[in-house]
Amino acid sequence: MKIxxxxxxxxxxxxxxxxxxxxxNNFSVSFSNFGGYIHQVLIPYENNPELTEDVILGYEDxxxxxxxxxxxxxxxxxxxNRMKDAKFTLNNKKYKLNNNNGNNHLHGGxxxxxKRLWSIDSIDENKDEVIVSMSYLSSHLxxxxxxxxxxxTQYKFNSKNEFSICYSATTDEDTIVNxxxxxxxxxxxxxxxxGKILNHSAQIFGNQVCEVESDLIPNGNLLNVANTKYxxxxxxxxxxxxxxxGGIDINxxxxxxxxxxxxxxxxSNLTGMGVQYSSDQPGLQFYTGGNxxxxxxxxxxxTYGKNYGLCMETQFFPDAINQDNFESPILKVGETYTxxxxxxxxxxx
Numbered sequence: 532m533k534i535x536x537x538x539x540x541x542x543x544x545x546x547x548x549x550x551x552x553x554x555x556n557n558f559s560v561s562f563s564n565f566g567g568y569i570h571q572v573l574i575p576y577e578n579n580p581e582l583t584e585d586v587i588l589g590y591e592d593x594x595x596x597x598x599x600x601x602x603x604x605x606x607x608x609x610x611x612n613r614m615k616d617a618k619f620t621l622n623n624k625k626y627k628l629n630n631n632n633g634n635n636h637l638h639g640g641x642x643x644x645x646k647r648l649w650s651i652d653s654i655d656e657n658k659d660e661v662i663v664s665m666s667y668l669s670s671h672l673x674x675x676x677x678x679x680x681x682x683x684t685q686y687k688f689n690s691k692n693e694f695s696i697c698y699s700a701t702t703d704e705d706t707i708v709n710x711x712x713x714x715x716x717x718x719x720x721x722x723x724x725x726g727k728i729l730n731h732s733a734q735i736f737g738n739q740v741c742e743v744e745s746d747l748i749p750n751g752n753l754l755n756v757a758n759t760k761y762x763x764x765x766x767x768x769x770x771x772x773x774x775x776x777g778g779i780d781i782n783x784x785x786x787x788x789x790x791x792x793x794x795x796x797x798x799s800n801l802t803g804m805g806v807q808y809s810s811d812q813p814g815l816q817f818y819t820g821g822n823x824x825x826x827x828x829x830x831x832x833x834t835y836g837k838n839y840g841l842c843m844e845t846q847f848f849p850d851a852i853n854q855d856n857f858e859s860p861i862l863k864v865g866e867t868y869t870x871x872x873x874x875x876x877x878x879x880x
Contacts, residue, residue, distance in 0.1 A: 532661050532690070534654065539563070540594055545648050549593050552661050552688045557583065558876055560688050561593075564665055566645040567606035567684055568596035569714060571830075572694075574804045577878045584720025586804055586876075588840045591830050596645075601715075601824065605645035606684060606698075607638040608710035609669060609676050610860065612782070612816060612849035613748045619852040621677065621861065622705055628675045635746060640674035644710065649684065660689040671704065678704030680862075692876040700868040708868045709847040709860045715820070715840030716806065718799035721831035727838045728769050728819060732880075733797040735763040735817060737783035741848055741857075747780055751854045756783075768800070769819060774838050778819035782849055785815045791871060795843055798880035805880045809873040810845040813858050818842040845872045 533553040540547040542565075549570060553559035557580050561571040570593040573583040589603055590596065596603065617628040617636035629640040638645065649665035656662075662685055669680040680702050687695040698710045719726055740761050741749035756762040760773055761781060773779070785794040791811045798805025808815070820838045827835040851857040862868045 532656060532688075534656065534661055536654065542648055547594070547648065548651060550651070550654070550663055554688065554690050554692065556690070556692055557581070558692045560686070560694055562686060563593050563596060564649045564651050566596055566647060567649060567665065567686070567712070568593065568645075569604040569712075572876070574876050574878050577803060584718075584722060584802055584804060585830060586716060586718045586720055588715040588717055588827075588835055589830055591828070591832075599645075601827070602638055602645055602713040604714045605712070606649075606710060607713050608644040608682070608708065609639050609674070609680060610636070610707055610709045610852075611638050611711040611713075611844065611846055612709070613637050613746070615748045615850050615853050619707065621707065621852070626675060626677065633746070635748065638713070643674065644669070644682070645713075659691075660687060662687045676706055678702040678706035680706060680708065682710070694874045694876065696872045696874070698868070698870040700862065701866070702862050702864060705861065705863050707852050707860045708862045709851065710870055711816075711844040711846040712872065713842055713844060715842055716797065717840050718797070718804040719801055720804070721829075721833055724799065724801040725833055727774075728841050729771055729774065730800045731769045731797060731841065732766050732800055733763050733769060733795065733817070734766040735783050735785070735795045735815065736793060737785040737815065738764060739784040741782040741784070741814075743781060748850050749782065749848060749854060749857075751856055753784060769841070774819065774821070778821040778838065780818045780821060781816070782846075783815045783817060784813065786810060786813050789813070791873070794845065797841065797843065798877070802878075803880045804876075804878050806877070807875045808843055808845065809875070811871050812845040812847065814846050814848045816842065816844040816846060816849070818844070845870065
């Protein structure tokens with residue numbers, strides 16, 4: 532395993548690093564401790580291992596994540612996804628959070644975990660795996676959440692081409708937590724096959740989704756995906772018809788057992804490159820980029836736009852604190868929140 536740690540800037544005398552890890556199969560990941568931004572994921576072609584594609588959207592300069600407004604490839608929290616009217620009740624006390632999505636709260640608020648500098652506490656290497664541990668203390672009433680929340684994120688990369696994201700947190704006051712990663716994937720890469728996410732295929736191992744209202748927030752009902760555009764139980768292409776119908780931005784019910792298991796996979800039909808997601812979280816938000824901005828200046832002199840990336844976000848269900856029948860995101864004093872996801876890269880789909 533090859534590891535580099537490069538100082539790229541600083542904020543308030545705190546260092547921003549870019550860490551890059553390459554395994555013996557020539558798969559590699561690069562990420563920053565600013566918001567946990569994942570800058571680059573390189574997958575080699577099966578028939579030409581020296582030739583790679585960068586399969587994640589992002590900015591030419593990794594510091595572009597500082598001004599990013601679309602949550603490109605970052606840690607989102609304390610509570611990811613949308614919260615109705617930016618409010619909740621906990622222990623009979625009402626809390627009103629910052630609203631940054633109309634009247635609603637999105638991905639942790641105006642300055643969520645994606646805009647925080649995480650401390651790189653350790654980089655541990657053994658023969659087959661590198662583990663980078665980062666921490667952040669979210670102070671009491673940050674974005675108006677209760678409790679001092681001590682958070683740890685581990686990025687792990689191994690010789691099996693598996694990139695794991697592991698979150699944990701403890702609190703000194705009862706609070707709510709739901710942390711995820713917001714990678715924008717495009718497995719066509721940035722070279723000859725570059726384009727929108729058409730010609731991708733996906734499979735999602737969930738037969739229900741959370742029914743949503745017009746603001747994309749669940750109303751508490753669960754819908755069977757049979758005979759709907761949400762049915763990806765068998766692998767299906769991301770078609771022009773699907774995109775023209777508005778695409779998908781919805782939470783799937785994928786794991787009721789709280790055990791690590793495969794929940795989804797997606798790949799390019801042009802490059803053969805893709806991922807399989809395994810997770811211990813109950814939900815998976817699948818998003819086909821329909822709300823992306825018309826134009827982003829991306830990597831390799833490419834210009835991204837609407838439907839140029841797709842996201843798979845493992846998490847508790849959206850707005851779970853306000854839905855009695857959803858698994859609760861409440862973290863009590865003395866408990867530990869955990870969330871674990873394994874993203875296995877491949878080039879032979």
